[in-house]
Amino acid sequence: LHGSTTMEIFGNTASMEIFSLNLMHRIEQSDPSLTGLRIRRGDMYDPGDDTAIGARLGAAIGNNTCLQQLEFQYGLATAIANNSLFFEGIKRNSSILTLELIHCQVVGEEGNSGAFFNSLGENNSNLASSLTGIVLRDCSIGNGGIRSITTMLRRCTNLERLAFIRTDGVDQHLQELVSSIREDANQIETLALDGIAGNVGREALVSLLQDRNSNIHTLRLGMMNNVDKDNTTLLVNALAKNNKLNRLFLVGNIGIDDFDWEALSRTLCNTSSINATYYSNHTLNSLGGALSARSIPSDIYTLLDMNRSCNDKKQTAIQKVLHFHPHFDMKPFFEWDLKVLPHVVDWFGRNRAYTENIEADIDARKVDAIYQFIHAMPELFEPTPAGSKMK
Numbered sequence: 001l002h003g004s005t006t007m008e009i010f011g012n013t014a015s016m017e018i019f020s021l022n023l024m025h026r027i028e029q030s031d032p033s034l035t036g037l038r039i040r041r042g043d044m045y046d047p048g049d050d051t052a053i054g055a056r057l058g059a060a061i062g063n064n065t066c067l068q069q070l071e072f073q074y075g076l077a078t079a080i081a082n083n084s085l086f087f088e089g090i091k092r093n094s095s096i097l098t099l100e101l102i103h104c105q106v107v108g109e110e111g112n113s114g115a116f117f118n119s120l121g122e123n124n125s126n127l128a129s130s131l132t133g134i135v136l137r138d139c140s141i142g143n144g145g146i147r148s149i150t151t152m153l154r155r156c157t158n159l160e161r162l163a164f165i166r167t168d169g170v171d172q173h174l175q176e177l178v179s180s181i182r183e184d185a186n187q188i189e190t191l192a193l194d195g196i197a198g199n200v201g202r203e204a205l206v207s208l209l210q211d212r213n214s215n216i217h218t219l220r221l222g223m224m225n226n227v228d229k230d231n232t233t234l235l236v237n238a239l240a241k242n243n244k245l246n247r248l249f250l251v252g253n254i255g256i257d258d259f260d261w262e263a264l265s266r267t268l269c270n271t272s273s274i275n276a277t278y279y280s281n282h283t284l285n286s287l288g289g290a291l292s293a294r295s296i297p298s299d300i301y302t303l304l305d306m307n308r309s310c311n312d313k314k315q316t317a318i319q320k321v322l323h324f325h326p327h328f329d330m331k332p333f334f335e336w337d338l339k340v341l342p343h344v345v346d347w348f349g350r351n352r353a354y355t356e357n358i359e360a361d362i363d364a365r366k367v368d369a370i371y372q373f374i375h376a377m378p379e380l381f382e383p384t385p386a387g388s389k390m391k
Contacts, residue, residue, distance in 0.1 A: 024056065024057065024060060027057070027060040027061060027064055027067070028060040028063070028064075030063070030064050030065045030066045031066065032066045034066060034067065035066060035067060035068045035069065036067065036068065036069035036070075036071070037061070037067055037069070037070055037071070038071040038072075038073065039070075039071070039072050039073070039080075040072075040073040051083050051085065054080040054083035054085065054086040055083060055085035055086060055089065057080065057086060057089075058080070058083070058085055058086035058087065058088065058089025058090045059085075059089040060089070061089060061090045061093050061096075062088075062089040062090055062091065062092035062093050063089075063092065063093075064093060064095060065095050066095060067093065067095055067096050068095060068096060068097050068098065069096065069097065069098045069099075069100070070096050070098070070099050070100070071099075071100040071101075071102065072100075072101050072102070072104060072113065072116075073102045073103055073104075087115075087116070087119035090127060091119060091120065091122070091124065091125040091126060091127050091128075092126055092127070093126060093127045093130070094126040094127070094129070094130045095130065096127055096130060096131065097130065097131060097132045097133060098131070098132065098133040098134075098135070098161075099127075099131055099133070099134050099135070100134075100135040100136075100137065101113055101135070101136050101137070101139055102137045102138055102139070103137075103138050103139065104136070104139045104140075105139065105140045105142060105145075106136070106139060106140065106141045106142065106145035106148060106149065107141075107142035107143060107144055107145045107148075113139070113145075113148075114142075114144060114145045114148040115148070117148035117149050117151065117152040118148045118151055118152070120152045120155065121148070121151035121152040121153075121154060121155050122155070123155070125155055128152055128155035128156050129155060129156070129157055129158060130158065131156050131158065131159055132158055132159060132160045132161065133159070133160065133161035133162075133163075134156070134159065134161070134162050134163070135161075135163040135165065136163065136164050136165070136167045137163075137165040137166065137167070138165070138166050138167065139164075139167045139168070140167065140168045140169055141167060141168065141169030141170060141173060142169065145169065145173075146169075146173035146176050146177060147176075149177070149180075150176060150177065150180035150184070153180050153181070153184050153185045154180070154184040154185070156185060157187070158187070159185055159187065159188055160187065160188060160189045160190060161188070161189070161190040161191075162181070162185070162188050162190070162191055162192070163190075163191070163192035163220070164192060164193055164194060165192060165194055165222070166194050166195075166222075167194060167195070168195070170193060170194065170195055170196070170201075171195050171196050171201040172201075174193070174196065174201040174204045174205065175201070175203075175204040177204075178204040178205065178207060178208045179204075181208065181214075182207075182208060182211055182213065182214065186211075186213050186214060186215050187215055188215060188216065189215055189216065189217040189218065190216070190217065190218040190219075190220075191216050191218070191219055191220070192219075192220035192221075192222070193205070193219075193220070193221055193222070194221075194222040194251075195222070196221065202231060202234060202235075205221075205235070205238075206234055206235065206238040209235070209238035209239055209242050209245065210238050210241065210242070212241070212243075214242075214244060215244055216244060216245055217244055217245060217246045217247065218245075218246065218247040218249070219245060219247070219248050219249070220249040220251060220289070221235075221248075221249070221250050221251065222250075222251035222289075229259070229260045232259045232260045232263070233260040233263045236260055236263040236264045236267050237263060237267065239267050239281050239284060240267050240270075240280070240281060241281075242281060242283065242284075243281075243282075243283050243313070244283060245283060245284055246283060246284065246285055246286060247284075247285070247286040247287075247288065248284060248286070248287055248288070249287070249288040249289040250287075250288075250289045251289040261297050261300060264300060265297075265299060265300060265303065266280075267280065267281050267284075268280060268281050268284065268300070268303040268304070268307070269303050269320050269324060271324045271325070274321055274325050274328065277317070277320050277321050277324055277325065278317045278318075278320075278321055279317075280317075280320065281307075282306075282307050282313040282316040282317055282320070283307060283313065284304065284307060285304050285305075285307040285308035286304065286308070287300075287304065303320075306319060306320060306323075315354050318351050318354045319354050322351070322354065322362065322365075326365070327365075327368065328365060328368070328369055329372075330344070330369050330372040330373060330376075331372075331376075334373075334376050334377070337377065337380065338373065338377065338380055341370070341373050344366075344369050344370075345366060345369075345370070348362055348363075348365060348366040348369070349366075
């Protein structure tokens with residue numbers, strides 16, 4: 001390979017600004033110490049329109065079995081931007097788990113990152129099938145770019161993490177992106193989005209959180225414009241029936257004054273009735289970013305801790321019922337007379353173990369429940385005559 005050689009090693013990641021012969025050999029030989037490859041594009045180090053270099057690099061990456069991370073910075077170098085041989089080669093790789101694009105432009109045209117995503121979305125792409133993480137950082141999504149991304153998502157059947165960090169254009173295309181996640185990539189567990197500004201973007205996000213088939217466990221939202229309590233209320237209310245999201249991170253200009261803590265409290269534990277408490281959100285257990293532990297109200301922190309302390313969400317629901325409802329109204333059961341009373345007593349006995357970490361006198365509540373039956377149906381209870389012996 002011709003030209004001057006510039007190569008930097010960051011841990012086990014090699015950074016290639018011009019195609020180094022030594023680095024090319026390491027890729028071709030599947031050097032086990034080389035697990036990451038960063039390909040940069042720069043005015044001083046662009047190798048020019050050398051399709052042979054691009055084809056060889058694509059073939060080397062395609063045959064490599066040790067690379068786990070591939071990163072492109074500042075777009076695609078000329079040698080690979082319009083090089084179908086590079087794309088055909090790289091698609092064969094099945095060891096790369098994470099793909100990251102930094103300072104790249106994604107549009108629906110040839111010669112840019114959009115073409116790369118289109119290529120990965122083709123049926124014969126091993127790389128798309130092996131990816132577990134995709135990150136776009138400081139990028140720009142232009143016309144047609146979101147279609148390139150969603151085309152690829154249909155092929156990424158093992159994708160777990162999708163992130164758009166400080167990436168322009170996400171908000172305008174969020175509805176299309178969310179539709180793709182819901183229909184074609186609902187296995188994604190971690191989603192990071194920046195710059196959600198308009199109502200359309202927020203509505204799309206709410207629809208994703210309300211989707212019972214959504215598998216998002218961790219959501220990171222950053223730099224949301226025009227944030228106020230009304231917007232955070234929409235977000236929090238969307239979590240009322242969500243049983244997958246564990247962690248919510250709000251990054252950027254969202255602070256304690258912008259957040260609707262009352263709405264979050266109702267979502268985590270609606271105390272309006274026992275049923276409402278039982279069917280509250282028992283999954284969300286961590287808030288991060290601008291909502292640090294120091295800013296979280298104590299009652300919210302207690303509810304998050306209750307959600308976090310047990311994997312059995314039925315147990316969490318019962319703990320909240322026992323903790324927040326000191327009096328159980330038995331009137332709805334009176335229509336069955338005493339037939340239901342043994343089941344009520346048994347329920348308190350079975351759930352005694354759930355009160356270990358909360359303040360709940362379960363014996364007092366059991367006695368109170370029995371008393372309500374006696375008070376409502378005195379004719380069904382015969383007092384023992386004075387002086388007689390009980391048999």
